């Protein structure tokens with residue numbers, strides 16, 4: 001009987017204490033610390049119990065924890081979108097387009113920027129959204145256009161402030177191993193994902209400070225974890241993350257809240273297109289130095305392309321977790337600093353945060369592009385080493401290989 005009560009007590013305590021711990025510890029980090037908090041709390045309860053906590057103290061503890069837990073469960077009413085204006089970049093396709101549509105339906109006054117005012121994306125938005133929505137042409141790498149978009153937005157807003165900036169526009173000009181990626185890939189990613197977003201954010205900050213508004217930025221787990229073959233893209237998102245995180249605490253006194261969205265892989269924009277990777281592949285083969293092409297081998301690069309294409313096919317099509325996160329970051333009275341949106345992202349961060357690098361590297365390879373083909377030069381070398389081990393007459397073999 002006593003034993004049975006022990007377990008009930010432990011169970012109840014760990015549920016409540018764990019819930020409270022989640023609120024304070026884990027909400028802004030990831031799912032991982034939640035699990036750790038629960039385990040830790042169960043342990044603490046066990047220890048307390050073994051010292052036989054006086055019943056009164058136990059009860060008091062339970063009450064306290066219940067209160068904390070209840071405070072957490074208290075549904076926080078979202079703010080009203082009515083009369084709030086948001087500016088979203090990159091609305092031609094993908095997250096930007098879906099977010100523009102959703103935020104418009106919620107009652108926001110949306111300023112949606114597109115690369116092409118006469119493209120399919122812009123046409124869809126015009127057709128499906130309310131007259132509140134304003135479409136603006138903007139390539140965020142062109143400071144002149146950023147300036148113009150700011151003027152147009154200000155003119156339309158009049159005295160009204162801007163509530164939110166959604167930094168969505170981004171590119172993945174990236175293909176293959178870091179050594180193989182062209183300088184133009186690195187610069188292309190930086191130009192849009194970092195410098196473009198930086199310029200837009202700086203331009204709109206005065207408006208956002210005025211309204212004590214929100215900045216929501218689309219980042220990527222690839223900006224924090226070393227995904228194979230995504231060095232150029234990842235480095236640009238890493239730079240963006242650091243900039244945004246710095247802004248977050250600098251803007252705190254101004255009352256501007258800053259959130260980052262970390263989506264898993266989704267079918268959005270060009271990279272979901274098989275031909276896109278075909279083009280990237282051809283361009284890489286064409287621009288690579290003959291030495292590198294020889295050492296890595298064409299089969300190796302071709303495999304990378306196949307893996308990218310396959311990965312693209314398995315990416316999620318339901319953008320709603322991301323769109324939901326954007327909306328929450330704009331409307332929650334206490335938005336989270338980071339939103340992990342989509343299948344598997346939390347698990348990925350769990351592995352990354354709590355396992356050795358060697359394990360998380362393996363995990364990322366398995367998850368993303370797991371290469372089977374060995375670079376050409378390594379295959380030759382391995383063949384040579386193998387022969388050496390089996391035969392003392394090294395010169396003989398070297399000679400044979402050189403003759404080939």
Ligand SMILES: *[C@@H]1O[C@H](CO)[C@@H](O)[C@H](O)[C@H]1NC(C)=O
Nearest residue numbers: 143144146199200202203204
């Ligand atoms: C955006 O970039 C351009 C060119 O570098 C610069 O002249 C402009 O001042 C920038 N905008 C802001 C708001 O800093």
